[in-house]
Amino acid sequence: MPQVLTFDELEEVRKEVLSEELEPDIIGYINILVRDLQVCIREKERSEVKPPALCEGCHFIRDVCSMVKEPLSERATIALTHLAKAAKWLYGKCEMDDLFSMALWILPHRITLVRTRNLLDDLQGLLERERIKMEDRNVRRQWALLNNLMEKFNPTLYRLARDAALEDVVFAEELIKLEEKWVKEGILRRDELLSTQMGWKVPKVWSLKTT
Structure with a gap:
């Protein structure tokens, strides 16, 4: 048995x-x-x-x-x-x-x-x-790039992040949320955002944690 x-x-x-x-x-x-x-x-x-x-x-x-x-x-x-x-x-x-x-x-x-x-x-x-x-x-070390941007805005890193977002929808979603934050802080104008230029909006869904 x-x-x-x-x-x-x-x-x-x-x-x-x-x-x-x-x-x-x-x-x-x-x-x-x-x-x-x-x-x-x-x-x-x-x-x-x-x-x-x-x-x-x-x-x-x-x-x-x-x-x-x-x-x-x-x-x-x-x-x-x-x-x-x-x-x-x-x-x-x-x-x-x-x-x-x-x-x-x-x-x-x-x-x-x-x-x-x-x-x-x-x-x-x-x-x-x-x-x-x-x-x-x-x-590409995309998430390290995003984490650095979450800590502090950097124009050079932002340009790299924009390029990555054009090829990765999850990364794009997270970058959109950061862009909204930077607009509120006066760092960027809305017409400068990748989300504005691409016609993307902030999805009201669960946010991926980047650690």
Whole structure:
């Protein structure tokens, strides 16, 4: 007979898993992965028009966001965090590759794609695009750039951030929020903002934490 865990043993395992501490970069990857599959510069969650019609003429039409019709909820963040903790408890570590493997089994329950042929294959393709995007962000050190701007406005860094925002909708969303702050502080005029020049508005959605 196979050995079966008792209820008390299962409860102890759950407590140990929940007490696991994830590395800051893993927490960051989880937040960014979920945010990439939520974000829409045209606020698809609040719009009666949905992709692909909503995406027509959008600057980010070739980005991952254009593949998502109904975005993830915050429950995806919770589920992926729990799985990451379980992986660390079981194997002693959790890395970015592990997150992408686990995400494949979370997404089918919490996302609707614009076009679906084979759901798992389509999601795998989406996650591969996400992996490339994250690696590119790491090379560019985008979040370090944003953190520096959050501490103090710098014209040179702002120009670099504008360039990055044109290729990354999540980064663009965070830069828009900083631009609004700088307008209130009198650092920039509204007509100088990238958001004004591109016709973007501040989405009233969850804000990605940059740490």
